[in-house]
Amino acid sequence: MTPGVRTHYPVITGQNGVFSMNPFEKVASTARQAVPLLARASAAQRDAGLARMAEGLRAARSRLLEANAADVEAARTAGAAPAFLDRLRLDDPRVEAMAQALLEVVALPSPLGRIDSLMVRPNGLRVGRMRIPLGVIAFIYEARPNVTSDAAGLCIKAGNAVILKGGSDAQRSNEVIAQVLAEALAQVGLPPGAVQLVGLGDRAQLAQLLQLDQYIDLVIPRGGEQLIRFVAEHSRIPVLKHYKGVCHIYLDESAPVEMAVALCENAKVQRPSVCNAMETLLVHRDAADRLLPEVARRLVDRGVTLHVCPRARAILQAESLPVLDATEEDWYAEYLSLDLAVRVVDGLEEAMAHIRQYGSAHTEAIVTADHGRAMEFMERVDSSVVLVNASTRFSDGGELGLGAEIGISTSKLHAFGPMGLEELTARKFVVLGNGQTRR
Amino acid sequence: MTPGVRTHYPVITGQNGVFSMNPFEKVASTARQAVPLLARASAAQRDAGLARMAEGLRAARSRLLEANAADVEAARTAGAAPAFLDRLRLDDPRVEAMAQALLEVVALPSPLGRIDSLMVRPNGLRVGRMRIPLGVIAFIYEARPNVTSDAAGLCIKAGNAVILKGGSDAQRSNEVIAQVLAEALAQVGLPPGAVQLVGLGDRAQLAQLLQLDQYIDLVIPRGGEQLIRFVAEHSRIPVLKHYKGVCHIYLDESAPVEMAVALCENAKVQRPSVCNAMETLLVHRDAADRLLPEVARRLVDRGVTLHVCPRARAILQAESLPVLDATEEDWYAEYLSLDLAVRVVDGLEEAMAHIRQYGSAHTEAIVTADHGRAMEFMERVDSSVVLVNASTRFSDGGELGLGAEIGISTSKLHAFGPMGLEELTARKFVVLGNGQTRR
Numbered sequence: 001m002t003p004g005v006r007t008h009y010p011v012i013t014g015q016n017g018v019f020s021m022n023p024f025e026k027v028a029s030t031a032r033q034a035v036p037l038l039a040r041a042s043a044a045q046r047d048a049g050l051a052r053m054a055e056g057l058r059a060a061r062s063r064l065l066e067a068n069a070a071d072v073e074a075a076r077t078a079g080a081a082p083a084f085l086d087r088l089r090l091d092d093p094r095v096e097a098m099a100q101a102l103l104e105v106v107a108l109p110s111p112l113g114r115i116d117s118l119m120v121r122p123n124g125l126r127v128g129r130m131r132i133p134l135g136v137i138a139f140i141y142e143a144r145p146n147v148t149s150d151a152a153g154l155c156i157k158a159g160n161a162v163i164l165k166g167g168s169d170a171q172r173s174n175e176v177i178a179q180v181l182a183e184a185l186a187q188v189g190l191p192p193g194a195v196q197l198v199g200l201g202d203r204a205q206l207a208q209l210l211q212l213d214q215y216i217d218l219v220i221p222r223g224g225e226q227l228i229r230f231v232a233e234h235s236r237i238p239v240l241k242h243y244k245g246v247c248h249i250y251l252d253e254s255a256p257v258e259m260a261v262a263l264c265e266n267a268k269v270q271r272p273s274v275c276n277a278m279e280t281l282l283v284h285r286d287a288a289d290r291l292l293p294e295v296a297r298r299l300v301d302r303g304v305t306l307h308v309c310p311r312a313r314a315i316l317q318a319e320s321l322p323v324l325d326a327t328e329e330d331w332y333a334e335y336l337s338l339d340l341a342v343r344v345v346d347g348l349e350e351a352m353a354h355i356r357q358y359g360s361a362h363t364e365a366i367v368t369a370d371h372g373r374a375m376e377f378m379e380r381v382d383s384s385v386v387l388v389n390a391s392t393r394f395s396d397g398g399e400l401g402l403g404a405e406i407g408i409s410t411s412k413l414h415a416f417g418p419m420g421l422e423e424l425t426a427r428k429f430v431v432l433g434n435g436q437t438r439r
Numbered sequence: 440m441t442p443g444v445r446t447h448y449p450v451i452t453g454q455n456g457v458f459s460m461n462p463f464e465k466v467a468s469t470a471r472q473a474v475p476l477l478a479r480a481s482a483a484q485r486d487a488g489l490a491r492m493a494e495g496l497r498a499a500r501s502r503l504l505e506a507n508a509a510d511v512e513a514a515r516t517a518g519a520a521p522a523f524l525d526r527l528r529l530d531d532p533r534v535e536a537m538a539q540a541l542l543e544v545v546a547l548p549s550p551l552g553r554i555d556s557l558m559v560r561p562n563g564l565r566v567g568r569m570r571i572p573l574g575v576i577a578f579i580y581e582a583r584p585n586v587t588s589d590a591a592g593l594c595i596k597a598g599n600a601v602i603l604k605g606g607s608d609a610q611r612s613n614e615v616i617a618q619v620l621a622e623a624l625a626q627v628g629l630p631p632g633a634v635q636l637v638g639l640g641d642r643a644q645l646a647q648l649l650q651l652d653q654y655i656d657l658v659i660p661r662g663g664e665q666l667i668r669f670v671a672e673h674s675r676i677p678v679l680k681h682y683k684g685v686c687h688i689y690l691d692e693s694a695p696v697e698m699a700v701a702l703c704e705n706a707k708v709q710r711p712s713v714c715n716a717m718e719t720l721l722v723h724r725d726a727a728d729r730l731l732p733e734v735a736r737r738l739v740d741r742g743v744t745l746h747v748c749p750r751a752r753a754i755l756q757a758e759s760l761p762v763l764d765a766t767e768e769d770w771y772a773e774y775l776s777l778d779l780a781v782r783v784v785d786g787l788e789e790a791m792a793h794i795r796q797y798g799s800a801h802t803e804a805i806v807t808a809d810h811g812r813a814m815e816f817m818e819r820v821d822s823s824v825v826l827v828n829a830s831t832r833f834s835d836g837g838e839l840g841l842g843a844e845i846g847i848s849t850s851k852l853h854a855f856g857p858m859g860l861e862e863l864t865a866r867k868f869v870v871l872g873n874g875q876t877r878r
Contacts, residue, residue: 036795036819036821039819039821040819113818119840121838121839121840125829125833125838127839127840130817130818132821132851134851134852135851213671217850217851217852218852232652232675233675236671236672238677238850238852238853256874259874262874262876263874263876265876266876266877270876270877356475374871378569378869378871379552379569380475380478380479382475382478382571382867383867384867384868385867385868385870386867386868386869386870387869387870387871387872388869388870388871388872389871389872389873389874389875390564390870390871390872390874390875390876391875391876391877393876393877394564394870394872394875394877395868399560399564399877400560400566400868400870401558401560401566411656411677412571412573412574412656412865413573413656413657413677413852413853413865414677414852414853416865416866416867417867417868418868426851426852426855427855428821428822428823428824428825428855428856429823429824429825429834429839429856429857430817430825430826430827431824431825431826431827431829431833431839432813432817432826432827432828432829433826433827433828433829433833434828435695435698435701435702435828435829436828436829436830436833437701437702437704437705437709437829437830437832438705438709438830438832438833438838
């Protein structure tokens with residue numbers, strides 16, 4: 001095995017009677033040491049590393065599929081659901097897609113070293129801000145094995161070392177992937193310790209990793225709300241949190257009916273299992289008779305179950321559309337399924353108050369023909385992505401022009417909303433003088 | 440007393456047998472409720488609030504000086520040092536300076552609502568990023584009473600509610616100041632709960648405040664390293680940390696002697712007690728004979744004690760200049776006094792390695808006539824402010840063009856280096872469409 005891709009199982013070992021204080025200290029310090037080497041390399045060299053990673057994944061395909069088959073078999077034996085097994089499974093097209101995703105990151109411009117402007121101060125000093133790597137990122141995820149290469153590629157492109165902790169069900173697959181990625185770095189003269197996979201046994205051990213703030217600059221957890229809350233509560237390292245996506249569409253009084261139908265259908269039905277799908281529909285009371293039957297009919301035709309407020313029920317039952325009564329829990333629900341909460345509101349203020357109370361600060365949209373209300377919604381709704389006359393499904397790094405996405409932040413520090421390469425960097429001040437002193 | 444300026448002493452009180460879980464919950468939720476009201480106000484209204492604060496401080500001068508005299512007397516009785524008493528003491532010019540500082544913040548452009556660019560995606564969606572308030576900021580400080588109004592003014596200008604915890608020695612002064620600020624907000628129709636002062640008894644109680652991540656978005660501690668480490672270790676809320684400023688100047692082989700002397704004198708002597716003063720001087724070995732005697736003579740003339748490496752000692756003792764031997768601790772030292780560590784290095788690489796090992800990621804400068812080395816230093820030194828041919832003393836929000844400064848971050852998340860109004864905001868995505876759906 002290449003140094004830097006060893007899977008470090010957190011067995012606390014004693015040497016000469018001295019016990020290591022933290023089983024992850026070696027991994028973390030190896031990552032830390034890789035940072036200046038990675039930062040010092042050229043953008044072309046980092047890109048060459050990513051291109052080698054793509055080649056390496058193609059070359060290791062049979063080994064990877066073998067490891068993955070063992071992961072899938074173990075999960076099946078343990079009684080995993082078919083949908084889970086499908087997410088876990090790799091095949092030829094999926095491995096090729098992993099390689100392609102790395103090559104797409106190669107094609108993005110490097111954010112590093114960029115200085116957007118150099119202002120001149122009255123004393124002649126030129127002052128700018130240069131993009132630099134964040135340092136060491138711990139990426140903790142539960143998802144498909146392809147996330148391993150996607151996340152590592154973005155981190156390396158932005159000059160960061162990454163410590164990966166994937167789902168234990170995908171551990172065999174992830175070990176092969178991480179080994180390929182680290183070897184690719186070594187082949188182009190970059191430190192293989194910039195990509196390391198750790199095998200964590202349980203939450204108590206994860207908590208130990210989260211103490212190493214002297215080595216690790218940022219933790220990005222991606223997975224269920226329980227994992228993210230655990231990380232946020234136990235970390236001494238800053239955490240970019242993504243809780244849930246309870247996304248709203250508000251149909252204003254003036255919303256055109258065809259646009260309302262098309263956007264609601266797209267936002268709810270196109271991919272209901274993801275965080276930017278619509279979960280609650282809010283409708284202005286004066287437009288409810290005009291809009292709600294059309295919108296609801298289309299959604300019901302597409303298999304959606306509606307959980308509605310009493311005012312919506314009166315309108316929809318008159319049209320013989322099937323509905324369930326919404327409970328308080330429905331307004332908080334991230335269904336991730338073909339379910340939708342529906343509420344008639346008295347107007348824009350009540351819609352925004354509903355979003356503030358029940359929303360998750362992720363993504364909200366208004367459908368309106370009225371410019372003033374479009375601007376007011378855009379200005380005042382306090383969520384990471386606010387759309388006017390567009391589907392909530394556009395709340396995605398690729399769709400918003402970031403090139404690729406490492407996650408979505410629903411808290412405001414450092415980044416808010418979809419995070420791309422730029423969000424994996426920091427900025428330092430650079431100052432060019434010719435002998436200036438301060439008075 | 441106006442609501443919102445009550446000093447909440449953290450006595451856990453029982454009501455009907457139910458004990459409050461966290462004594463600061465009420466303060467924090469009051470601050471949270473103020474946020475949408477503050478964000479919704481116009482920039483003109485927030486500015487009017489700041490101008491009223493300035494008027495209020497002038498009008499409350501005699502009351503404030505009386506409270507301050509009691510603080511000073513209590514500190515004197517407790518045996519505080521004269522320098523400490525001087526920092527604590529307010530007088531007419533200092534109160535006027537507090538009012539003026541608020542008016543200077545009024546004159547700065549509001550960062551809120553700004554969208555720097557609206558890009559067009561291939562599907563016609565316009566995508567931009569709008570500056571919005573962060574939310575609730577807890578500002579924990581030990582310093583002079585003027586920090587109370589300086590920090591509150593910046594937070595309010597950026598649309599944030601602030602919870603202030605000042606030094607206990609300044610508590611009487613701070614109570615008057617906070618009351619004046621909250622009353623000023625109320626007078627212009629803004630929520631007085633946007634500025635609240637808490638009186639915390641001890642560190643255990645501070646730790647309770649730092650648990651309220653459901654209400655507070657950011658903690659900014661300003662004070663000694665011990666305070667900042669305590670906050671970082673006990674906070675569930677993100678913390679903008681400022682540890683120490685061990686700032687370096689590196690005199691390159693090609694450094695012009697007059698510039699080297701002038702910059703070193705300014706960086707060390709102009710105000711030695713602050714975090715952007717030079718603490719270590721590094722000199723290229725091939726320029727040491729030419730530069731070091733001149734630089735050292737000027738510094739010794741200005742009262743500086745030199746803690747030097749053996750190579751520097753050989754050169755300086757030959758010139759009969761007084762020196763002390765540097766120990767390993769000197770390279771880590773933030774003297775904040777007329778002391779300077781001096782080391783001769785083999786070149787740029789060794790200088791950068793020294794900075795990486797002993798520095799605090801705050802501010803470093805190179806003095807050089809060589810363009811290539813200027814660029815290399817600028818690119819590769821991993822500190823929040825990197826200067827070429829300018830004094831480290833320019834590492835300051837005002838000097839770098841930020842208008843005003845709430846602190847300096849020495850970690851990279853969210854902000855790195857001096858933080859102004861912009862660093863007290865976040866950005867959300869805004870997306871303007873005309874019915875786009877995702878395929």
